[in-house]
Amino acid sequence: MTTLARGRLLPAPENHLVVPARRSALISGAAAIVAAGAARADEPLAIAPWTRTLGAPVAVTGYGSPSKHEANVQRRISPGLTRTLQSGISFTPLQNLFGIITPTGVHFERHHSGAPDIDPEQHRLLVHGLVKRSLVFTMADLMRFPSVSRVHFIECGANSGMEWANVAVPTVQYTHGMLACCEFTGVPLATLLDEVGFDRQRAKTVLAEGADGSALTRTISLDAALNDVMVVYGANGEMLRPENGYPLRLLVPGVQGVSSVKWLRRLEVGDKRWNTREEALHYTDLMPDGLHRQYTWIQEVKSVITSPSAGQILLERGYYEITGLAWSGRGKIKAVDLSVDGGRNWQPARLQEPVLSKALTRFRFDWRWNGAPALLESRAVDERGHVQPTLAQLRAKRGTRSIYHNNAIKTWHVPANGEVANVQTS
């Protein structure tokens, strides 16, 4: 354990791993495991109590939960952003997740009038407007259509919105956690539009409406509707969760989350945009000249390092895997570059397969920390050649008050004491 000799053991009270009495110290994380191993190098490996007893039977719970040791992995709210819990936001704990699929139970939430408790037997989807025949579908009807499954991210348009002017929140859960990626199952919207016989001459838009108390409405373009929009009932192999739209939601891939209307009850084919409350009073981007950009809906190329990230401590020098997520609303991720010196020098990161269109892509990078202060950044490039900008590049054009569509490069500061912090840099 030569790394241990070089490393720094912090007498931190974190994580409760008590090493044998003769080392009589409370240490943390990997260092603790290494230390424990080192301490017992000359002793036989202990046989754990769970090896010497009968375990729990099958089907104790018909639907399982994570280990009790995973209790820290939770959706959380940000006090400044959730003034009421029914019209609020909870954030995905990105710092604790692996791969690209968001476990359904920690998928971020955004409700406008709370999550309704919908009886799927009574739920209906009405499709009407500029169509040959208005049709009402039951869930059973919708589940009889030919289905597709696709992996896509959903990111709220306001994700990272608190950080336009300055650092405001402590971890990646809050800076980037209005983000999730699931394997969705449902019916292509094009199939339903064909079934009702939409007016190919006049139709230009589709209004989507929720069955919740806010009856939330957003306009989507007919082009998107016919391209890759889905009417979704499944996520990650099961039915949608109530907080994510059970039993039916729209999915508009690559587009800000509000367009993927939850608890979908109605689709109206039209010839104009609706200028709804969520298109005129919210989800518009204020520019320095006082104009609001309306119908800004694509989530631009973006990435963030999830580990190491703010709130964590590098306990010793040596090898660390830097890993994170990249995505683009305009297609596939082509490359992710990594910098440990605040953006002066960059090297390509490895992309984990599969790399899917309008889905999260996991990247990894090998790093040896020498104990000197470092500034970690990732920068994504998508298949159309769009490059993730710096915050300075965004501010030069859009100022600091636009709230929405902040896709800036994120910086984490690793100071000499290893305590990673959320910072912004020049």
Added chain:
Amino acid sequence: MCRLRSLALVLAAVATAAVAQTPRFGLGKPVAPEQIKSWDIDVRPDGHGIRKGKGAVDEGEIVYEAQCAACHGTFGEATEFLMIAGGVKPTDLKTGRATTLRQPDVIRTLGTKLNNATTLWDYINRAMPWMAPQSLSVDQVYAVTAYVLHLNHIVAGDFELNDANIATLPLPNRNGNTLEHGMGDVQAKPDVQGTRCMQNCARDAKITSEMPEYARNAHGNLREQFRPLGPMGTIDTSRYDAKK
């Protein structure tokens, strides 16, 4: 031969189009216009969906006091949600641009952001009052809409809003939105582009912003928000708690 073939292709295309317009799966139940009225509630700035009705400012005040003021404040000043009123200047009505949105101390309210009265009517009608959506009558919705516009100095105290004047009513920020951006179409270009410099890039990399100590525990102790197991430890931010 060639002509015959292209004719066949045209016929095939016509046939495909015709097929697409007949129900392919025969799923779903046809509904008559009368049946969908209760759901088909959307109102658009161009007049689509406007309901026949009317309501005056003073009638709206009564509804507002009873149903809205508890959350939004007597004068629309509450900040739990987007502020209902404030920030509108008399000249804004002439220009159609809310002046405050250009200023450093921007005041974001319904009044300074709204571009069409139909949008306000539609939202009140579908989603308000918050605890009992879709419980107001059509005339009550007109009345409350009129009162909220009055709170923003957009209409006078004796104004009556109705189906004939709602779509054409000029609002203070009616010219305040732009569609000139590349963020509505996948083919279009976004306005801000990064640079893929790889070496000796022009960055100062000086820290310009970080969490002040008093805010480091404001989201709770970070130690409880990370998996205890893993390659790194977690900062115990309770040491920054101002209450301690």
